[in-house]
Amino acid sequence: MGEEAVEFSVEKAATNCKQSAVDVGDRTYVIGRSDDDSKSSIIIKILDKLTQTWVVPTVLGTQPTLTESQSAIPVNDEKILIIENGVPLNESIWFLEIDTPFVKQQRKIKGTEVVSWSKGVVGVGQKPVVISGPSGVGKGTLIAKLMKDYPSKFGFSVSHTTRSPREKEIDGVHYHFTERSKIEKDISEGKFLEFAHVHGNVYGTSIEAVESVTDEGKRCILDIDVQGARSVRASSLEAIFIFVCPPSFKELEKRLRARGTETEEQIQKRLRNARAELDQSNSPGLFDHLLVNDDLETCYENLKKLLSLDDDQEDSDDLFINDGKQTTSYSIVSKHDSEILLQPETDEANNGAASFYSEHKGFACHCASEVRWASTTSKVRLPEMIPSSTSQSLHMDAICFKITSYQEYTPHHLQVQNKHRPQAFAKAENAVGLEAITIWRKGD
Numbered sequence: 001m002g003e004e005a006v007e008f009s010v011e012k013a014a015t016n017c018k019q020s021a022v023d024v025g026d027r028t029y030v031i032g033r034s035d036d037d038s039k040s041s042i043i044i045k046i047l048d049k050l051t052q053t054w055v056v057p058t059v060l061g062t063q064p065t066l067t068e069s070q071s072a073i074p075v076n077d078e079k080i081l082i083i084e085n086g087v088p089l090n091e092s093i094w095f096l097e098i099d100t101p102f103v104k105q106q107r108k109i110k111g112t113e114v115v116s117w118s119k120g121v122v123g124v125g126q127k128p129v130v131i132s133g134p135s136g137v138g139k140g141t142l143i144a145k146l147m148k149d150y151p152s153k154f155g156f157s158v159s160h161t162t163r164s165p166r167e168k169e170i171d172g173v174h175y176h177f178t179e180r181s182k183i184e185k186d187i188s189e190g191k192f193l194e195f196a197h198v199h200g201n202v203y204g205t206s207i208e209a210v211e212s213v214t215d216e217g218k219r220c221i222l223d224i225d226v227q228g229a230r231s232v233r234a235s236s237l238e239a240i241f242i243f244v245c246p247p248s249f250k251e252l253e254k255r256l257r258a259r260g261t262e263t264e265e266q267i268q269k270r271l272r273n274a275r276a277e278l279d280q281s282n283s284p285g286l287f288d289h290l291l292v293n294d295d296l297e298t299c300y301e302n303l304k305k306l307l308s309l310d311d312d313q314e315d316s317d318d319l320f321i322n323d324g325k326q327t328t329s330y331s332i333v334s335k336h337d338s339e340i341l342l343q344p345e346t347d348e349a350n351n352g353a354a355s356f357y358s359e360h361k362g363f364a365c366h367c368a369s370e371v372r373w374a375s376t377t378s379k380v381r382l383p384e385m386i387p388s389s390t391s392q393s394l395h396m397d398a399i400c401f402k403i404t405s406y407q408e409y410t411p412h413h414l415q416v417q418n419k420h421r422p423q424a425f426a427k428a429e430n431a432v433g434l435e436a437i438t439i440w441r442k443g444d
């Protein structure tokens with residue numbers, strides 16, 4: 001009986017799987033799609049070419065939405081770029097992390113082969129940022145740095161809590177410190193986007209807390225626990241979800257004690273909860289990105305990369321703020337062979353080339369003579385994906401679109417355009433299936 005069942009599934013896999021095989025070093029990663037009537041999933045297998053043995057790794061992170069076709073391109077030794085066709089752009093670009101610091105860490109912890117999905121660069125726009133992680137991991141520290149460096153870009157969603165204020169905490173700034181009966185009443189009246197019981201207290205994000213940030217035109221940052229992240233995921237608020245992990249449990253405990261804000265009993269409770277939170281960080285579909293906060297500066301740099309922030313974009317530099325570190329989206333109006341007609345989705349359409357150039361100053365000054373923009377639509381060649389093989393970033397800023405016009409770029413142009421990146425690039429043959437293209441500033 002058992003044997004028959006196995007045979008059936010193998011046969012089914014052989015007929016229904018659409019697979020891509022990507023060589024990275026001595027390994028071949030086979031990324032396949034398997035359909036059965038109830039659900040679709042992506043199957044990943046690794047062939048060690050030296051020993052000719054197959055391994056099925058533990059797969060972490062959120063799996064991409066499956067489409068009929070996808071391209072897989074090795075970016076470097078750490079990750080593979082996957083482009084899903086026929087879905088909105090912000091769903092189309094993914095990385096399969098195969099040897100990033102996070103994957104290495106998880107491999108050690110789990111004692112098995114590990115790969116992890118993470119969402120690609122596009123579509124982050126100005127979505128709110130949800131940051132979760134165990135108590136003492138450094139969420140508050142990272143957020144405080146971000147708020148200090150970019151005060152006009154980010155706003156903190158001030159939660160309500162029933163816990164008592166710590167010595168340096170200010171009511172209305174760090175939290176709205178509130179009676180339990182008041183929070184419960186407000187929750188029952190639908191004033192909260194989410195709430196949760198954490199470490200014996202109630203914490204919640206009021207709708208007003210988020211709106212007061214977005215009303216100021218700022219990007220909202222939410223420091224909420226894993227349960228809260230789950231609720232926001234299920235809500236209509238489209239956000240980016242980041243989980244901050246400690247380098248080790250011991251280090252987490254050390255930080256929590258060194259902070260000196262909790263009693264021993266509270267520390268013990270937080271450590272117990274931390275284990276559960278760390279386990280849940282791998283829940284499918286919950287977090288888009290996992291950041292390890294080992295060295296603070298490195299982690300902060302990685303966070304900035306995730307949020308497409310370059311050093312030269314700090315708030316002191318007004319030019320950059322007005323000048324568009326934000327992405328610009330273009331809809332594909334028509335496609336013909338490798339040529340596509342793009343239409344800006346925003347008011348920039350009215351300004352045509354001028355607006356594009358001023359938005360992408362560093363980019364435009366090198367290619368102004370090549371790219372010809374009509375007033376509302378622009379004819380460009382199919383963009384090629386240029387993966388970075390130097391960037392340490394796990395996610396953001398690792399790839400960019402190369403927009404060419406009627407002439408091809410010469411290597412010289414490519415170098416200028418990607419002066420922080422080597423020339424190695426791969427073609428995304430199937431990128432023509434993308435529905436829209438987002439162009440963003442590169443860190444030059």
Ligand SMILES: Nc1nc2c(ncn2[C@@H]2O[C@H](COP(=O)(O)OP(=O)(O)O)[C@@H](O)[C@H]2O)c(=O)[nH]1
Binds near residue numbers: 134140159203204
């Ligand atoms: N669900 C939810 N969790 C929150 C909210 N505000 C804070 N938290 C979480 O509650 C937990 C405890 O926060 P806090 O008491 O400030 O302690 P800390 O994490 O040690 O800094 C953390 O995991 C926070 O992310 C909220 O509005 N909603």
Ligand SMILES: Nc1ncnc2c1ncn2[C@@H]1O[C@H](COP(=O)(O)OP(=O)(O)O)[C@@H](O)[C@H]1O
Binds near residue numbers: 141295
């Ligand atoms: N990367 C790091 N290395 C060492 N200590 C850190 C690091 N990040 C944060 N800390 C310290 O750890 C303690 C907990 O950080 P905090 O930001 O309060 O964590 P959380 O908000 O996640 O509870 C603080 O004393 C903070 O200064």
